[in-house]
Amino acid sequence: MRIARPQKIRSLNRYNPQGYCWVVLTYHNEAVIASKNLWVEIGLKGVLAAVDELNDDQVIALSEQFGTHNYHPLPINIVRGDGPWVVDGQGKHYLDCVGAYSAVAHGHLNKAVTETLLRQLERVALTSRAFYNSELALFLMGLAQYCDLDMVCPMNTGAEAVETCIKLARKWGYTVKGIPDNQAEIIVCADNFHGRTTTIVGFSTEEGYKKGFGPFTPGFKIIPFGDIEALRNAITPNTAAFMAEPIQAEGGIIIPPDGYLSQVRQLCSDNNVLLIWDEVQTGFCRTGKRFAWMHEDAKPDIMAVGKPLGGGVLPVSAAVGRKEVMQVFQPGDHGSTFGGNPLGAVVALAALAEMENLKLAERSAELGAYVVDRLRALNSPLIHEIRGRGLLIGVEVNPGVDTKRLSATFVSHGILTKETRHRTFRLAPPLIIDQALADEIVHRVGKSLKESE
């Protein structure tokens, strides 16, 4: 077996009879994996022992050979997580400002979350949705209350939560609003990011996300983000919903004009159009409030949530909404084998409790404003703009700055951040950081920028 990528690997690890057979050789500058019976050996020796035996080059080679190439990771092999820190194979510590794209709000391996998870593992982890379970019952109530909404449809990933919102809105459109069959429209925004299913990428404006994946689901209208007049003009009698992120995170930390969120709420109410906020990335304290819509009291009819709901350890997501909308789902309309499993349910409840106990919203508001001020005070000639709300911060660099090189410089100074669109580096550290770590982030970013001038 040979692989074409990565060409850089130069390691030569001979077969080790005491260890595993996964040997990475270089052969005419190509990595060759020489392992046949991995699963038999892992069964005999234990998975974690097998993991411990891999070196960084082997990790990269195996990932490139056996995994599809739909990501382009930095060459860092993370072996441990600890609060706001991650550690690589050489023991180097990094401040994790990517944080699984805001999912690690609690830091890595939050104790309350992991203890709950371990204790639940002595009971039951996965049941069928054909039956009830107490953990799910409490999760449904807890999440509805936390969101100040009525009902919850549990899922796993953010994209599933968004898909669920789309189905709810369409069914509401036909059964409650009276839109003629198959005519329902959902209005969305340019530069959106709502996930990666074929329906969702179909209404993306990012060519790279959709090229080669059509044909796409019809029924979506795209308008500019932050433009209330565009929304007013786009609404028709067949409009079931408007769906947007309250701050476009993947789109480059784009914050809409003041007043936009509340104007959207009013316009939707006036026209009997559902308002769907995708709070998968902005939700759960990231922007300094429980949810970003709370900055303008623009309460949605349905909302997609995910990421930090899993406490940084499991995928847990949901569509949460008003009863009038949520009750359109009848048995058989929608489902997920893993959505609402007892293990995920208790982890999510522990995650919600920790958000309150640790005052993550207040912390995010205070430290976010502090970090933004200090970053602006750096006055780096490389920076075009610093944008942020809470600890969702974008550092946009000027055209001409070599972002790949800057990214590598950040890494060399022990800070993990990757650029989103519009030449913007996202700083979304775990919300558990304190002032000293906020200073440390600014210090490391400043050093990296200076070095790249």
Ligand SMILES: Cc1ncc(COP(=O)(O)O)c(C=O)c1O
């Ligand atoms: C706003 C938003 N919605 C949906 C998603 C998709 O979430 P997932 O990757 O868990 O499917 C993301 C992921 O980054 C997101 O930022």
